[in-house]
Amino acid sequence: MGYLSMAFGLPLFLLWSLFSSAHAATFEIRNNCPYTVWAAASPGGGRRLNSKQQWTLNVAAGTKMARIWGRTKCNFDASGRGRCETGDCGGVLQCKGWGVPPNTLAEYALNQFGNLDFFDISLVDGFNIPMDFRPTRSPSGKCRPISCTANINGQCPNPLRTAGGCHNPCTVFKTQEYCCTQGPCGPTKLFEILQGEVSRCL
The missing domain is CATH 2.60.110.10 (Thaumatin)
Structure with missing residues (x-):
């Protein structure tokens, strides 16, 4: 078991x-x-x-x-x-x-x-x-x-902040740049801001 x-x-x-x-x-x-x-x-x-x-x-x-x-x-x-x-x-x-x-x-x-x-x-x-x-x-x-x-809520960029949490950029902007549902995608400015915090979640 x-x-x-x-x-x-x-x-x-x-x-x-x-x-x-x-x-x-x-x-x-x-x-x-x-x-x-x-x-x-x-x-x-x-x-x-x-x-x-x-x-x-x-x-x-x-x-x-x-x-x-x-x-x-x-x-x-x-x-x-x-x-x-x-x-x-x-x-x-x-x-x-x-x-x-x-x-x-x-x-x-x-x-x-x-x-x-x-x-x-x-x-x-x-x-x-x-x-x-x-x-x-x-x-x-x-x-x-x-x-x-990680304290992601405390480090959440202003555009992603919401009551009690931090949104994924795709949820907020709903664009290919952030949702990456087709073809190759590169890092965004929001990705660079969050990268340090998210890397502590691995």
Whole structure:
């Protein structure tokens, strides 16, 4: 058996996962931030986590294109309807789809090429809270922890700033220069500004 884990920045929002021999996964999502985080998962739903609380999430073998992220400053009523400042997913506590940027993403896919499991932290949807993602045990020794603990919100360029987070330039400008969906693309001025902070998230 092997174990995976994730974490979010200086105040940490931690995600721990356990892989069985069948490659199903159990994620232990822990909020180590000093504030409340509304954890979200696709697949999986959502859960309010006060500081130091955790949520156990079981995921089927073969799951792919999956995401786990943290939502901030949420307000839900008794029926689970409401809104979040960052990472909102359709105004519901129990997410059915992906979150609205900006939100730091933990991504994973199970039983993929060569029957391997893959995981990463992505800023493709921007950044809202720090994260760490790591195996608690890796039989092959090849699965290593990854984290994004840089203060990206504090260093976010003015055009990308938003309440509670920092947008990806593509989300804001929606141009080929920043989205790079066709052909080769070069670095931009915003890339150079963010490069130092993002490099600390590898």
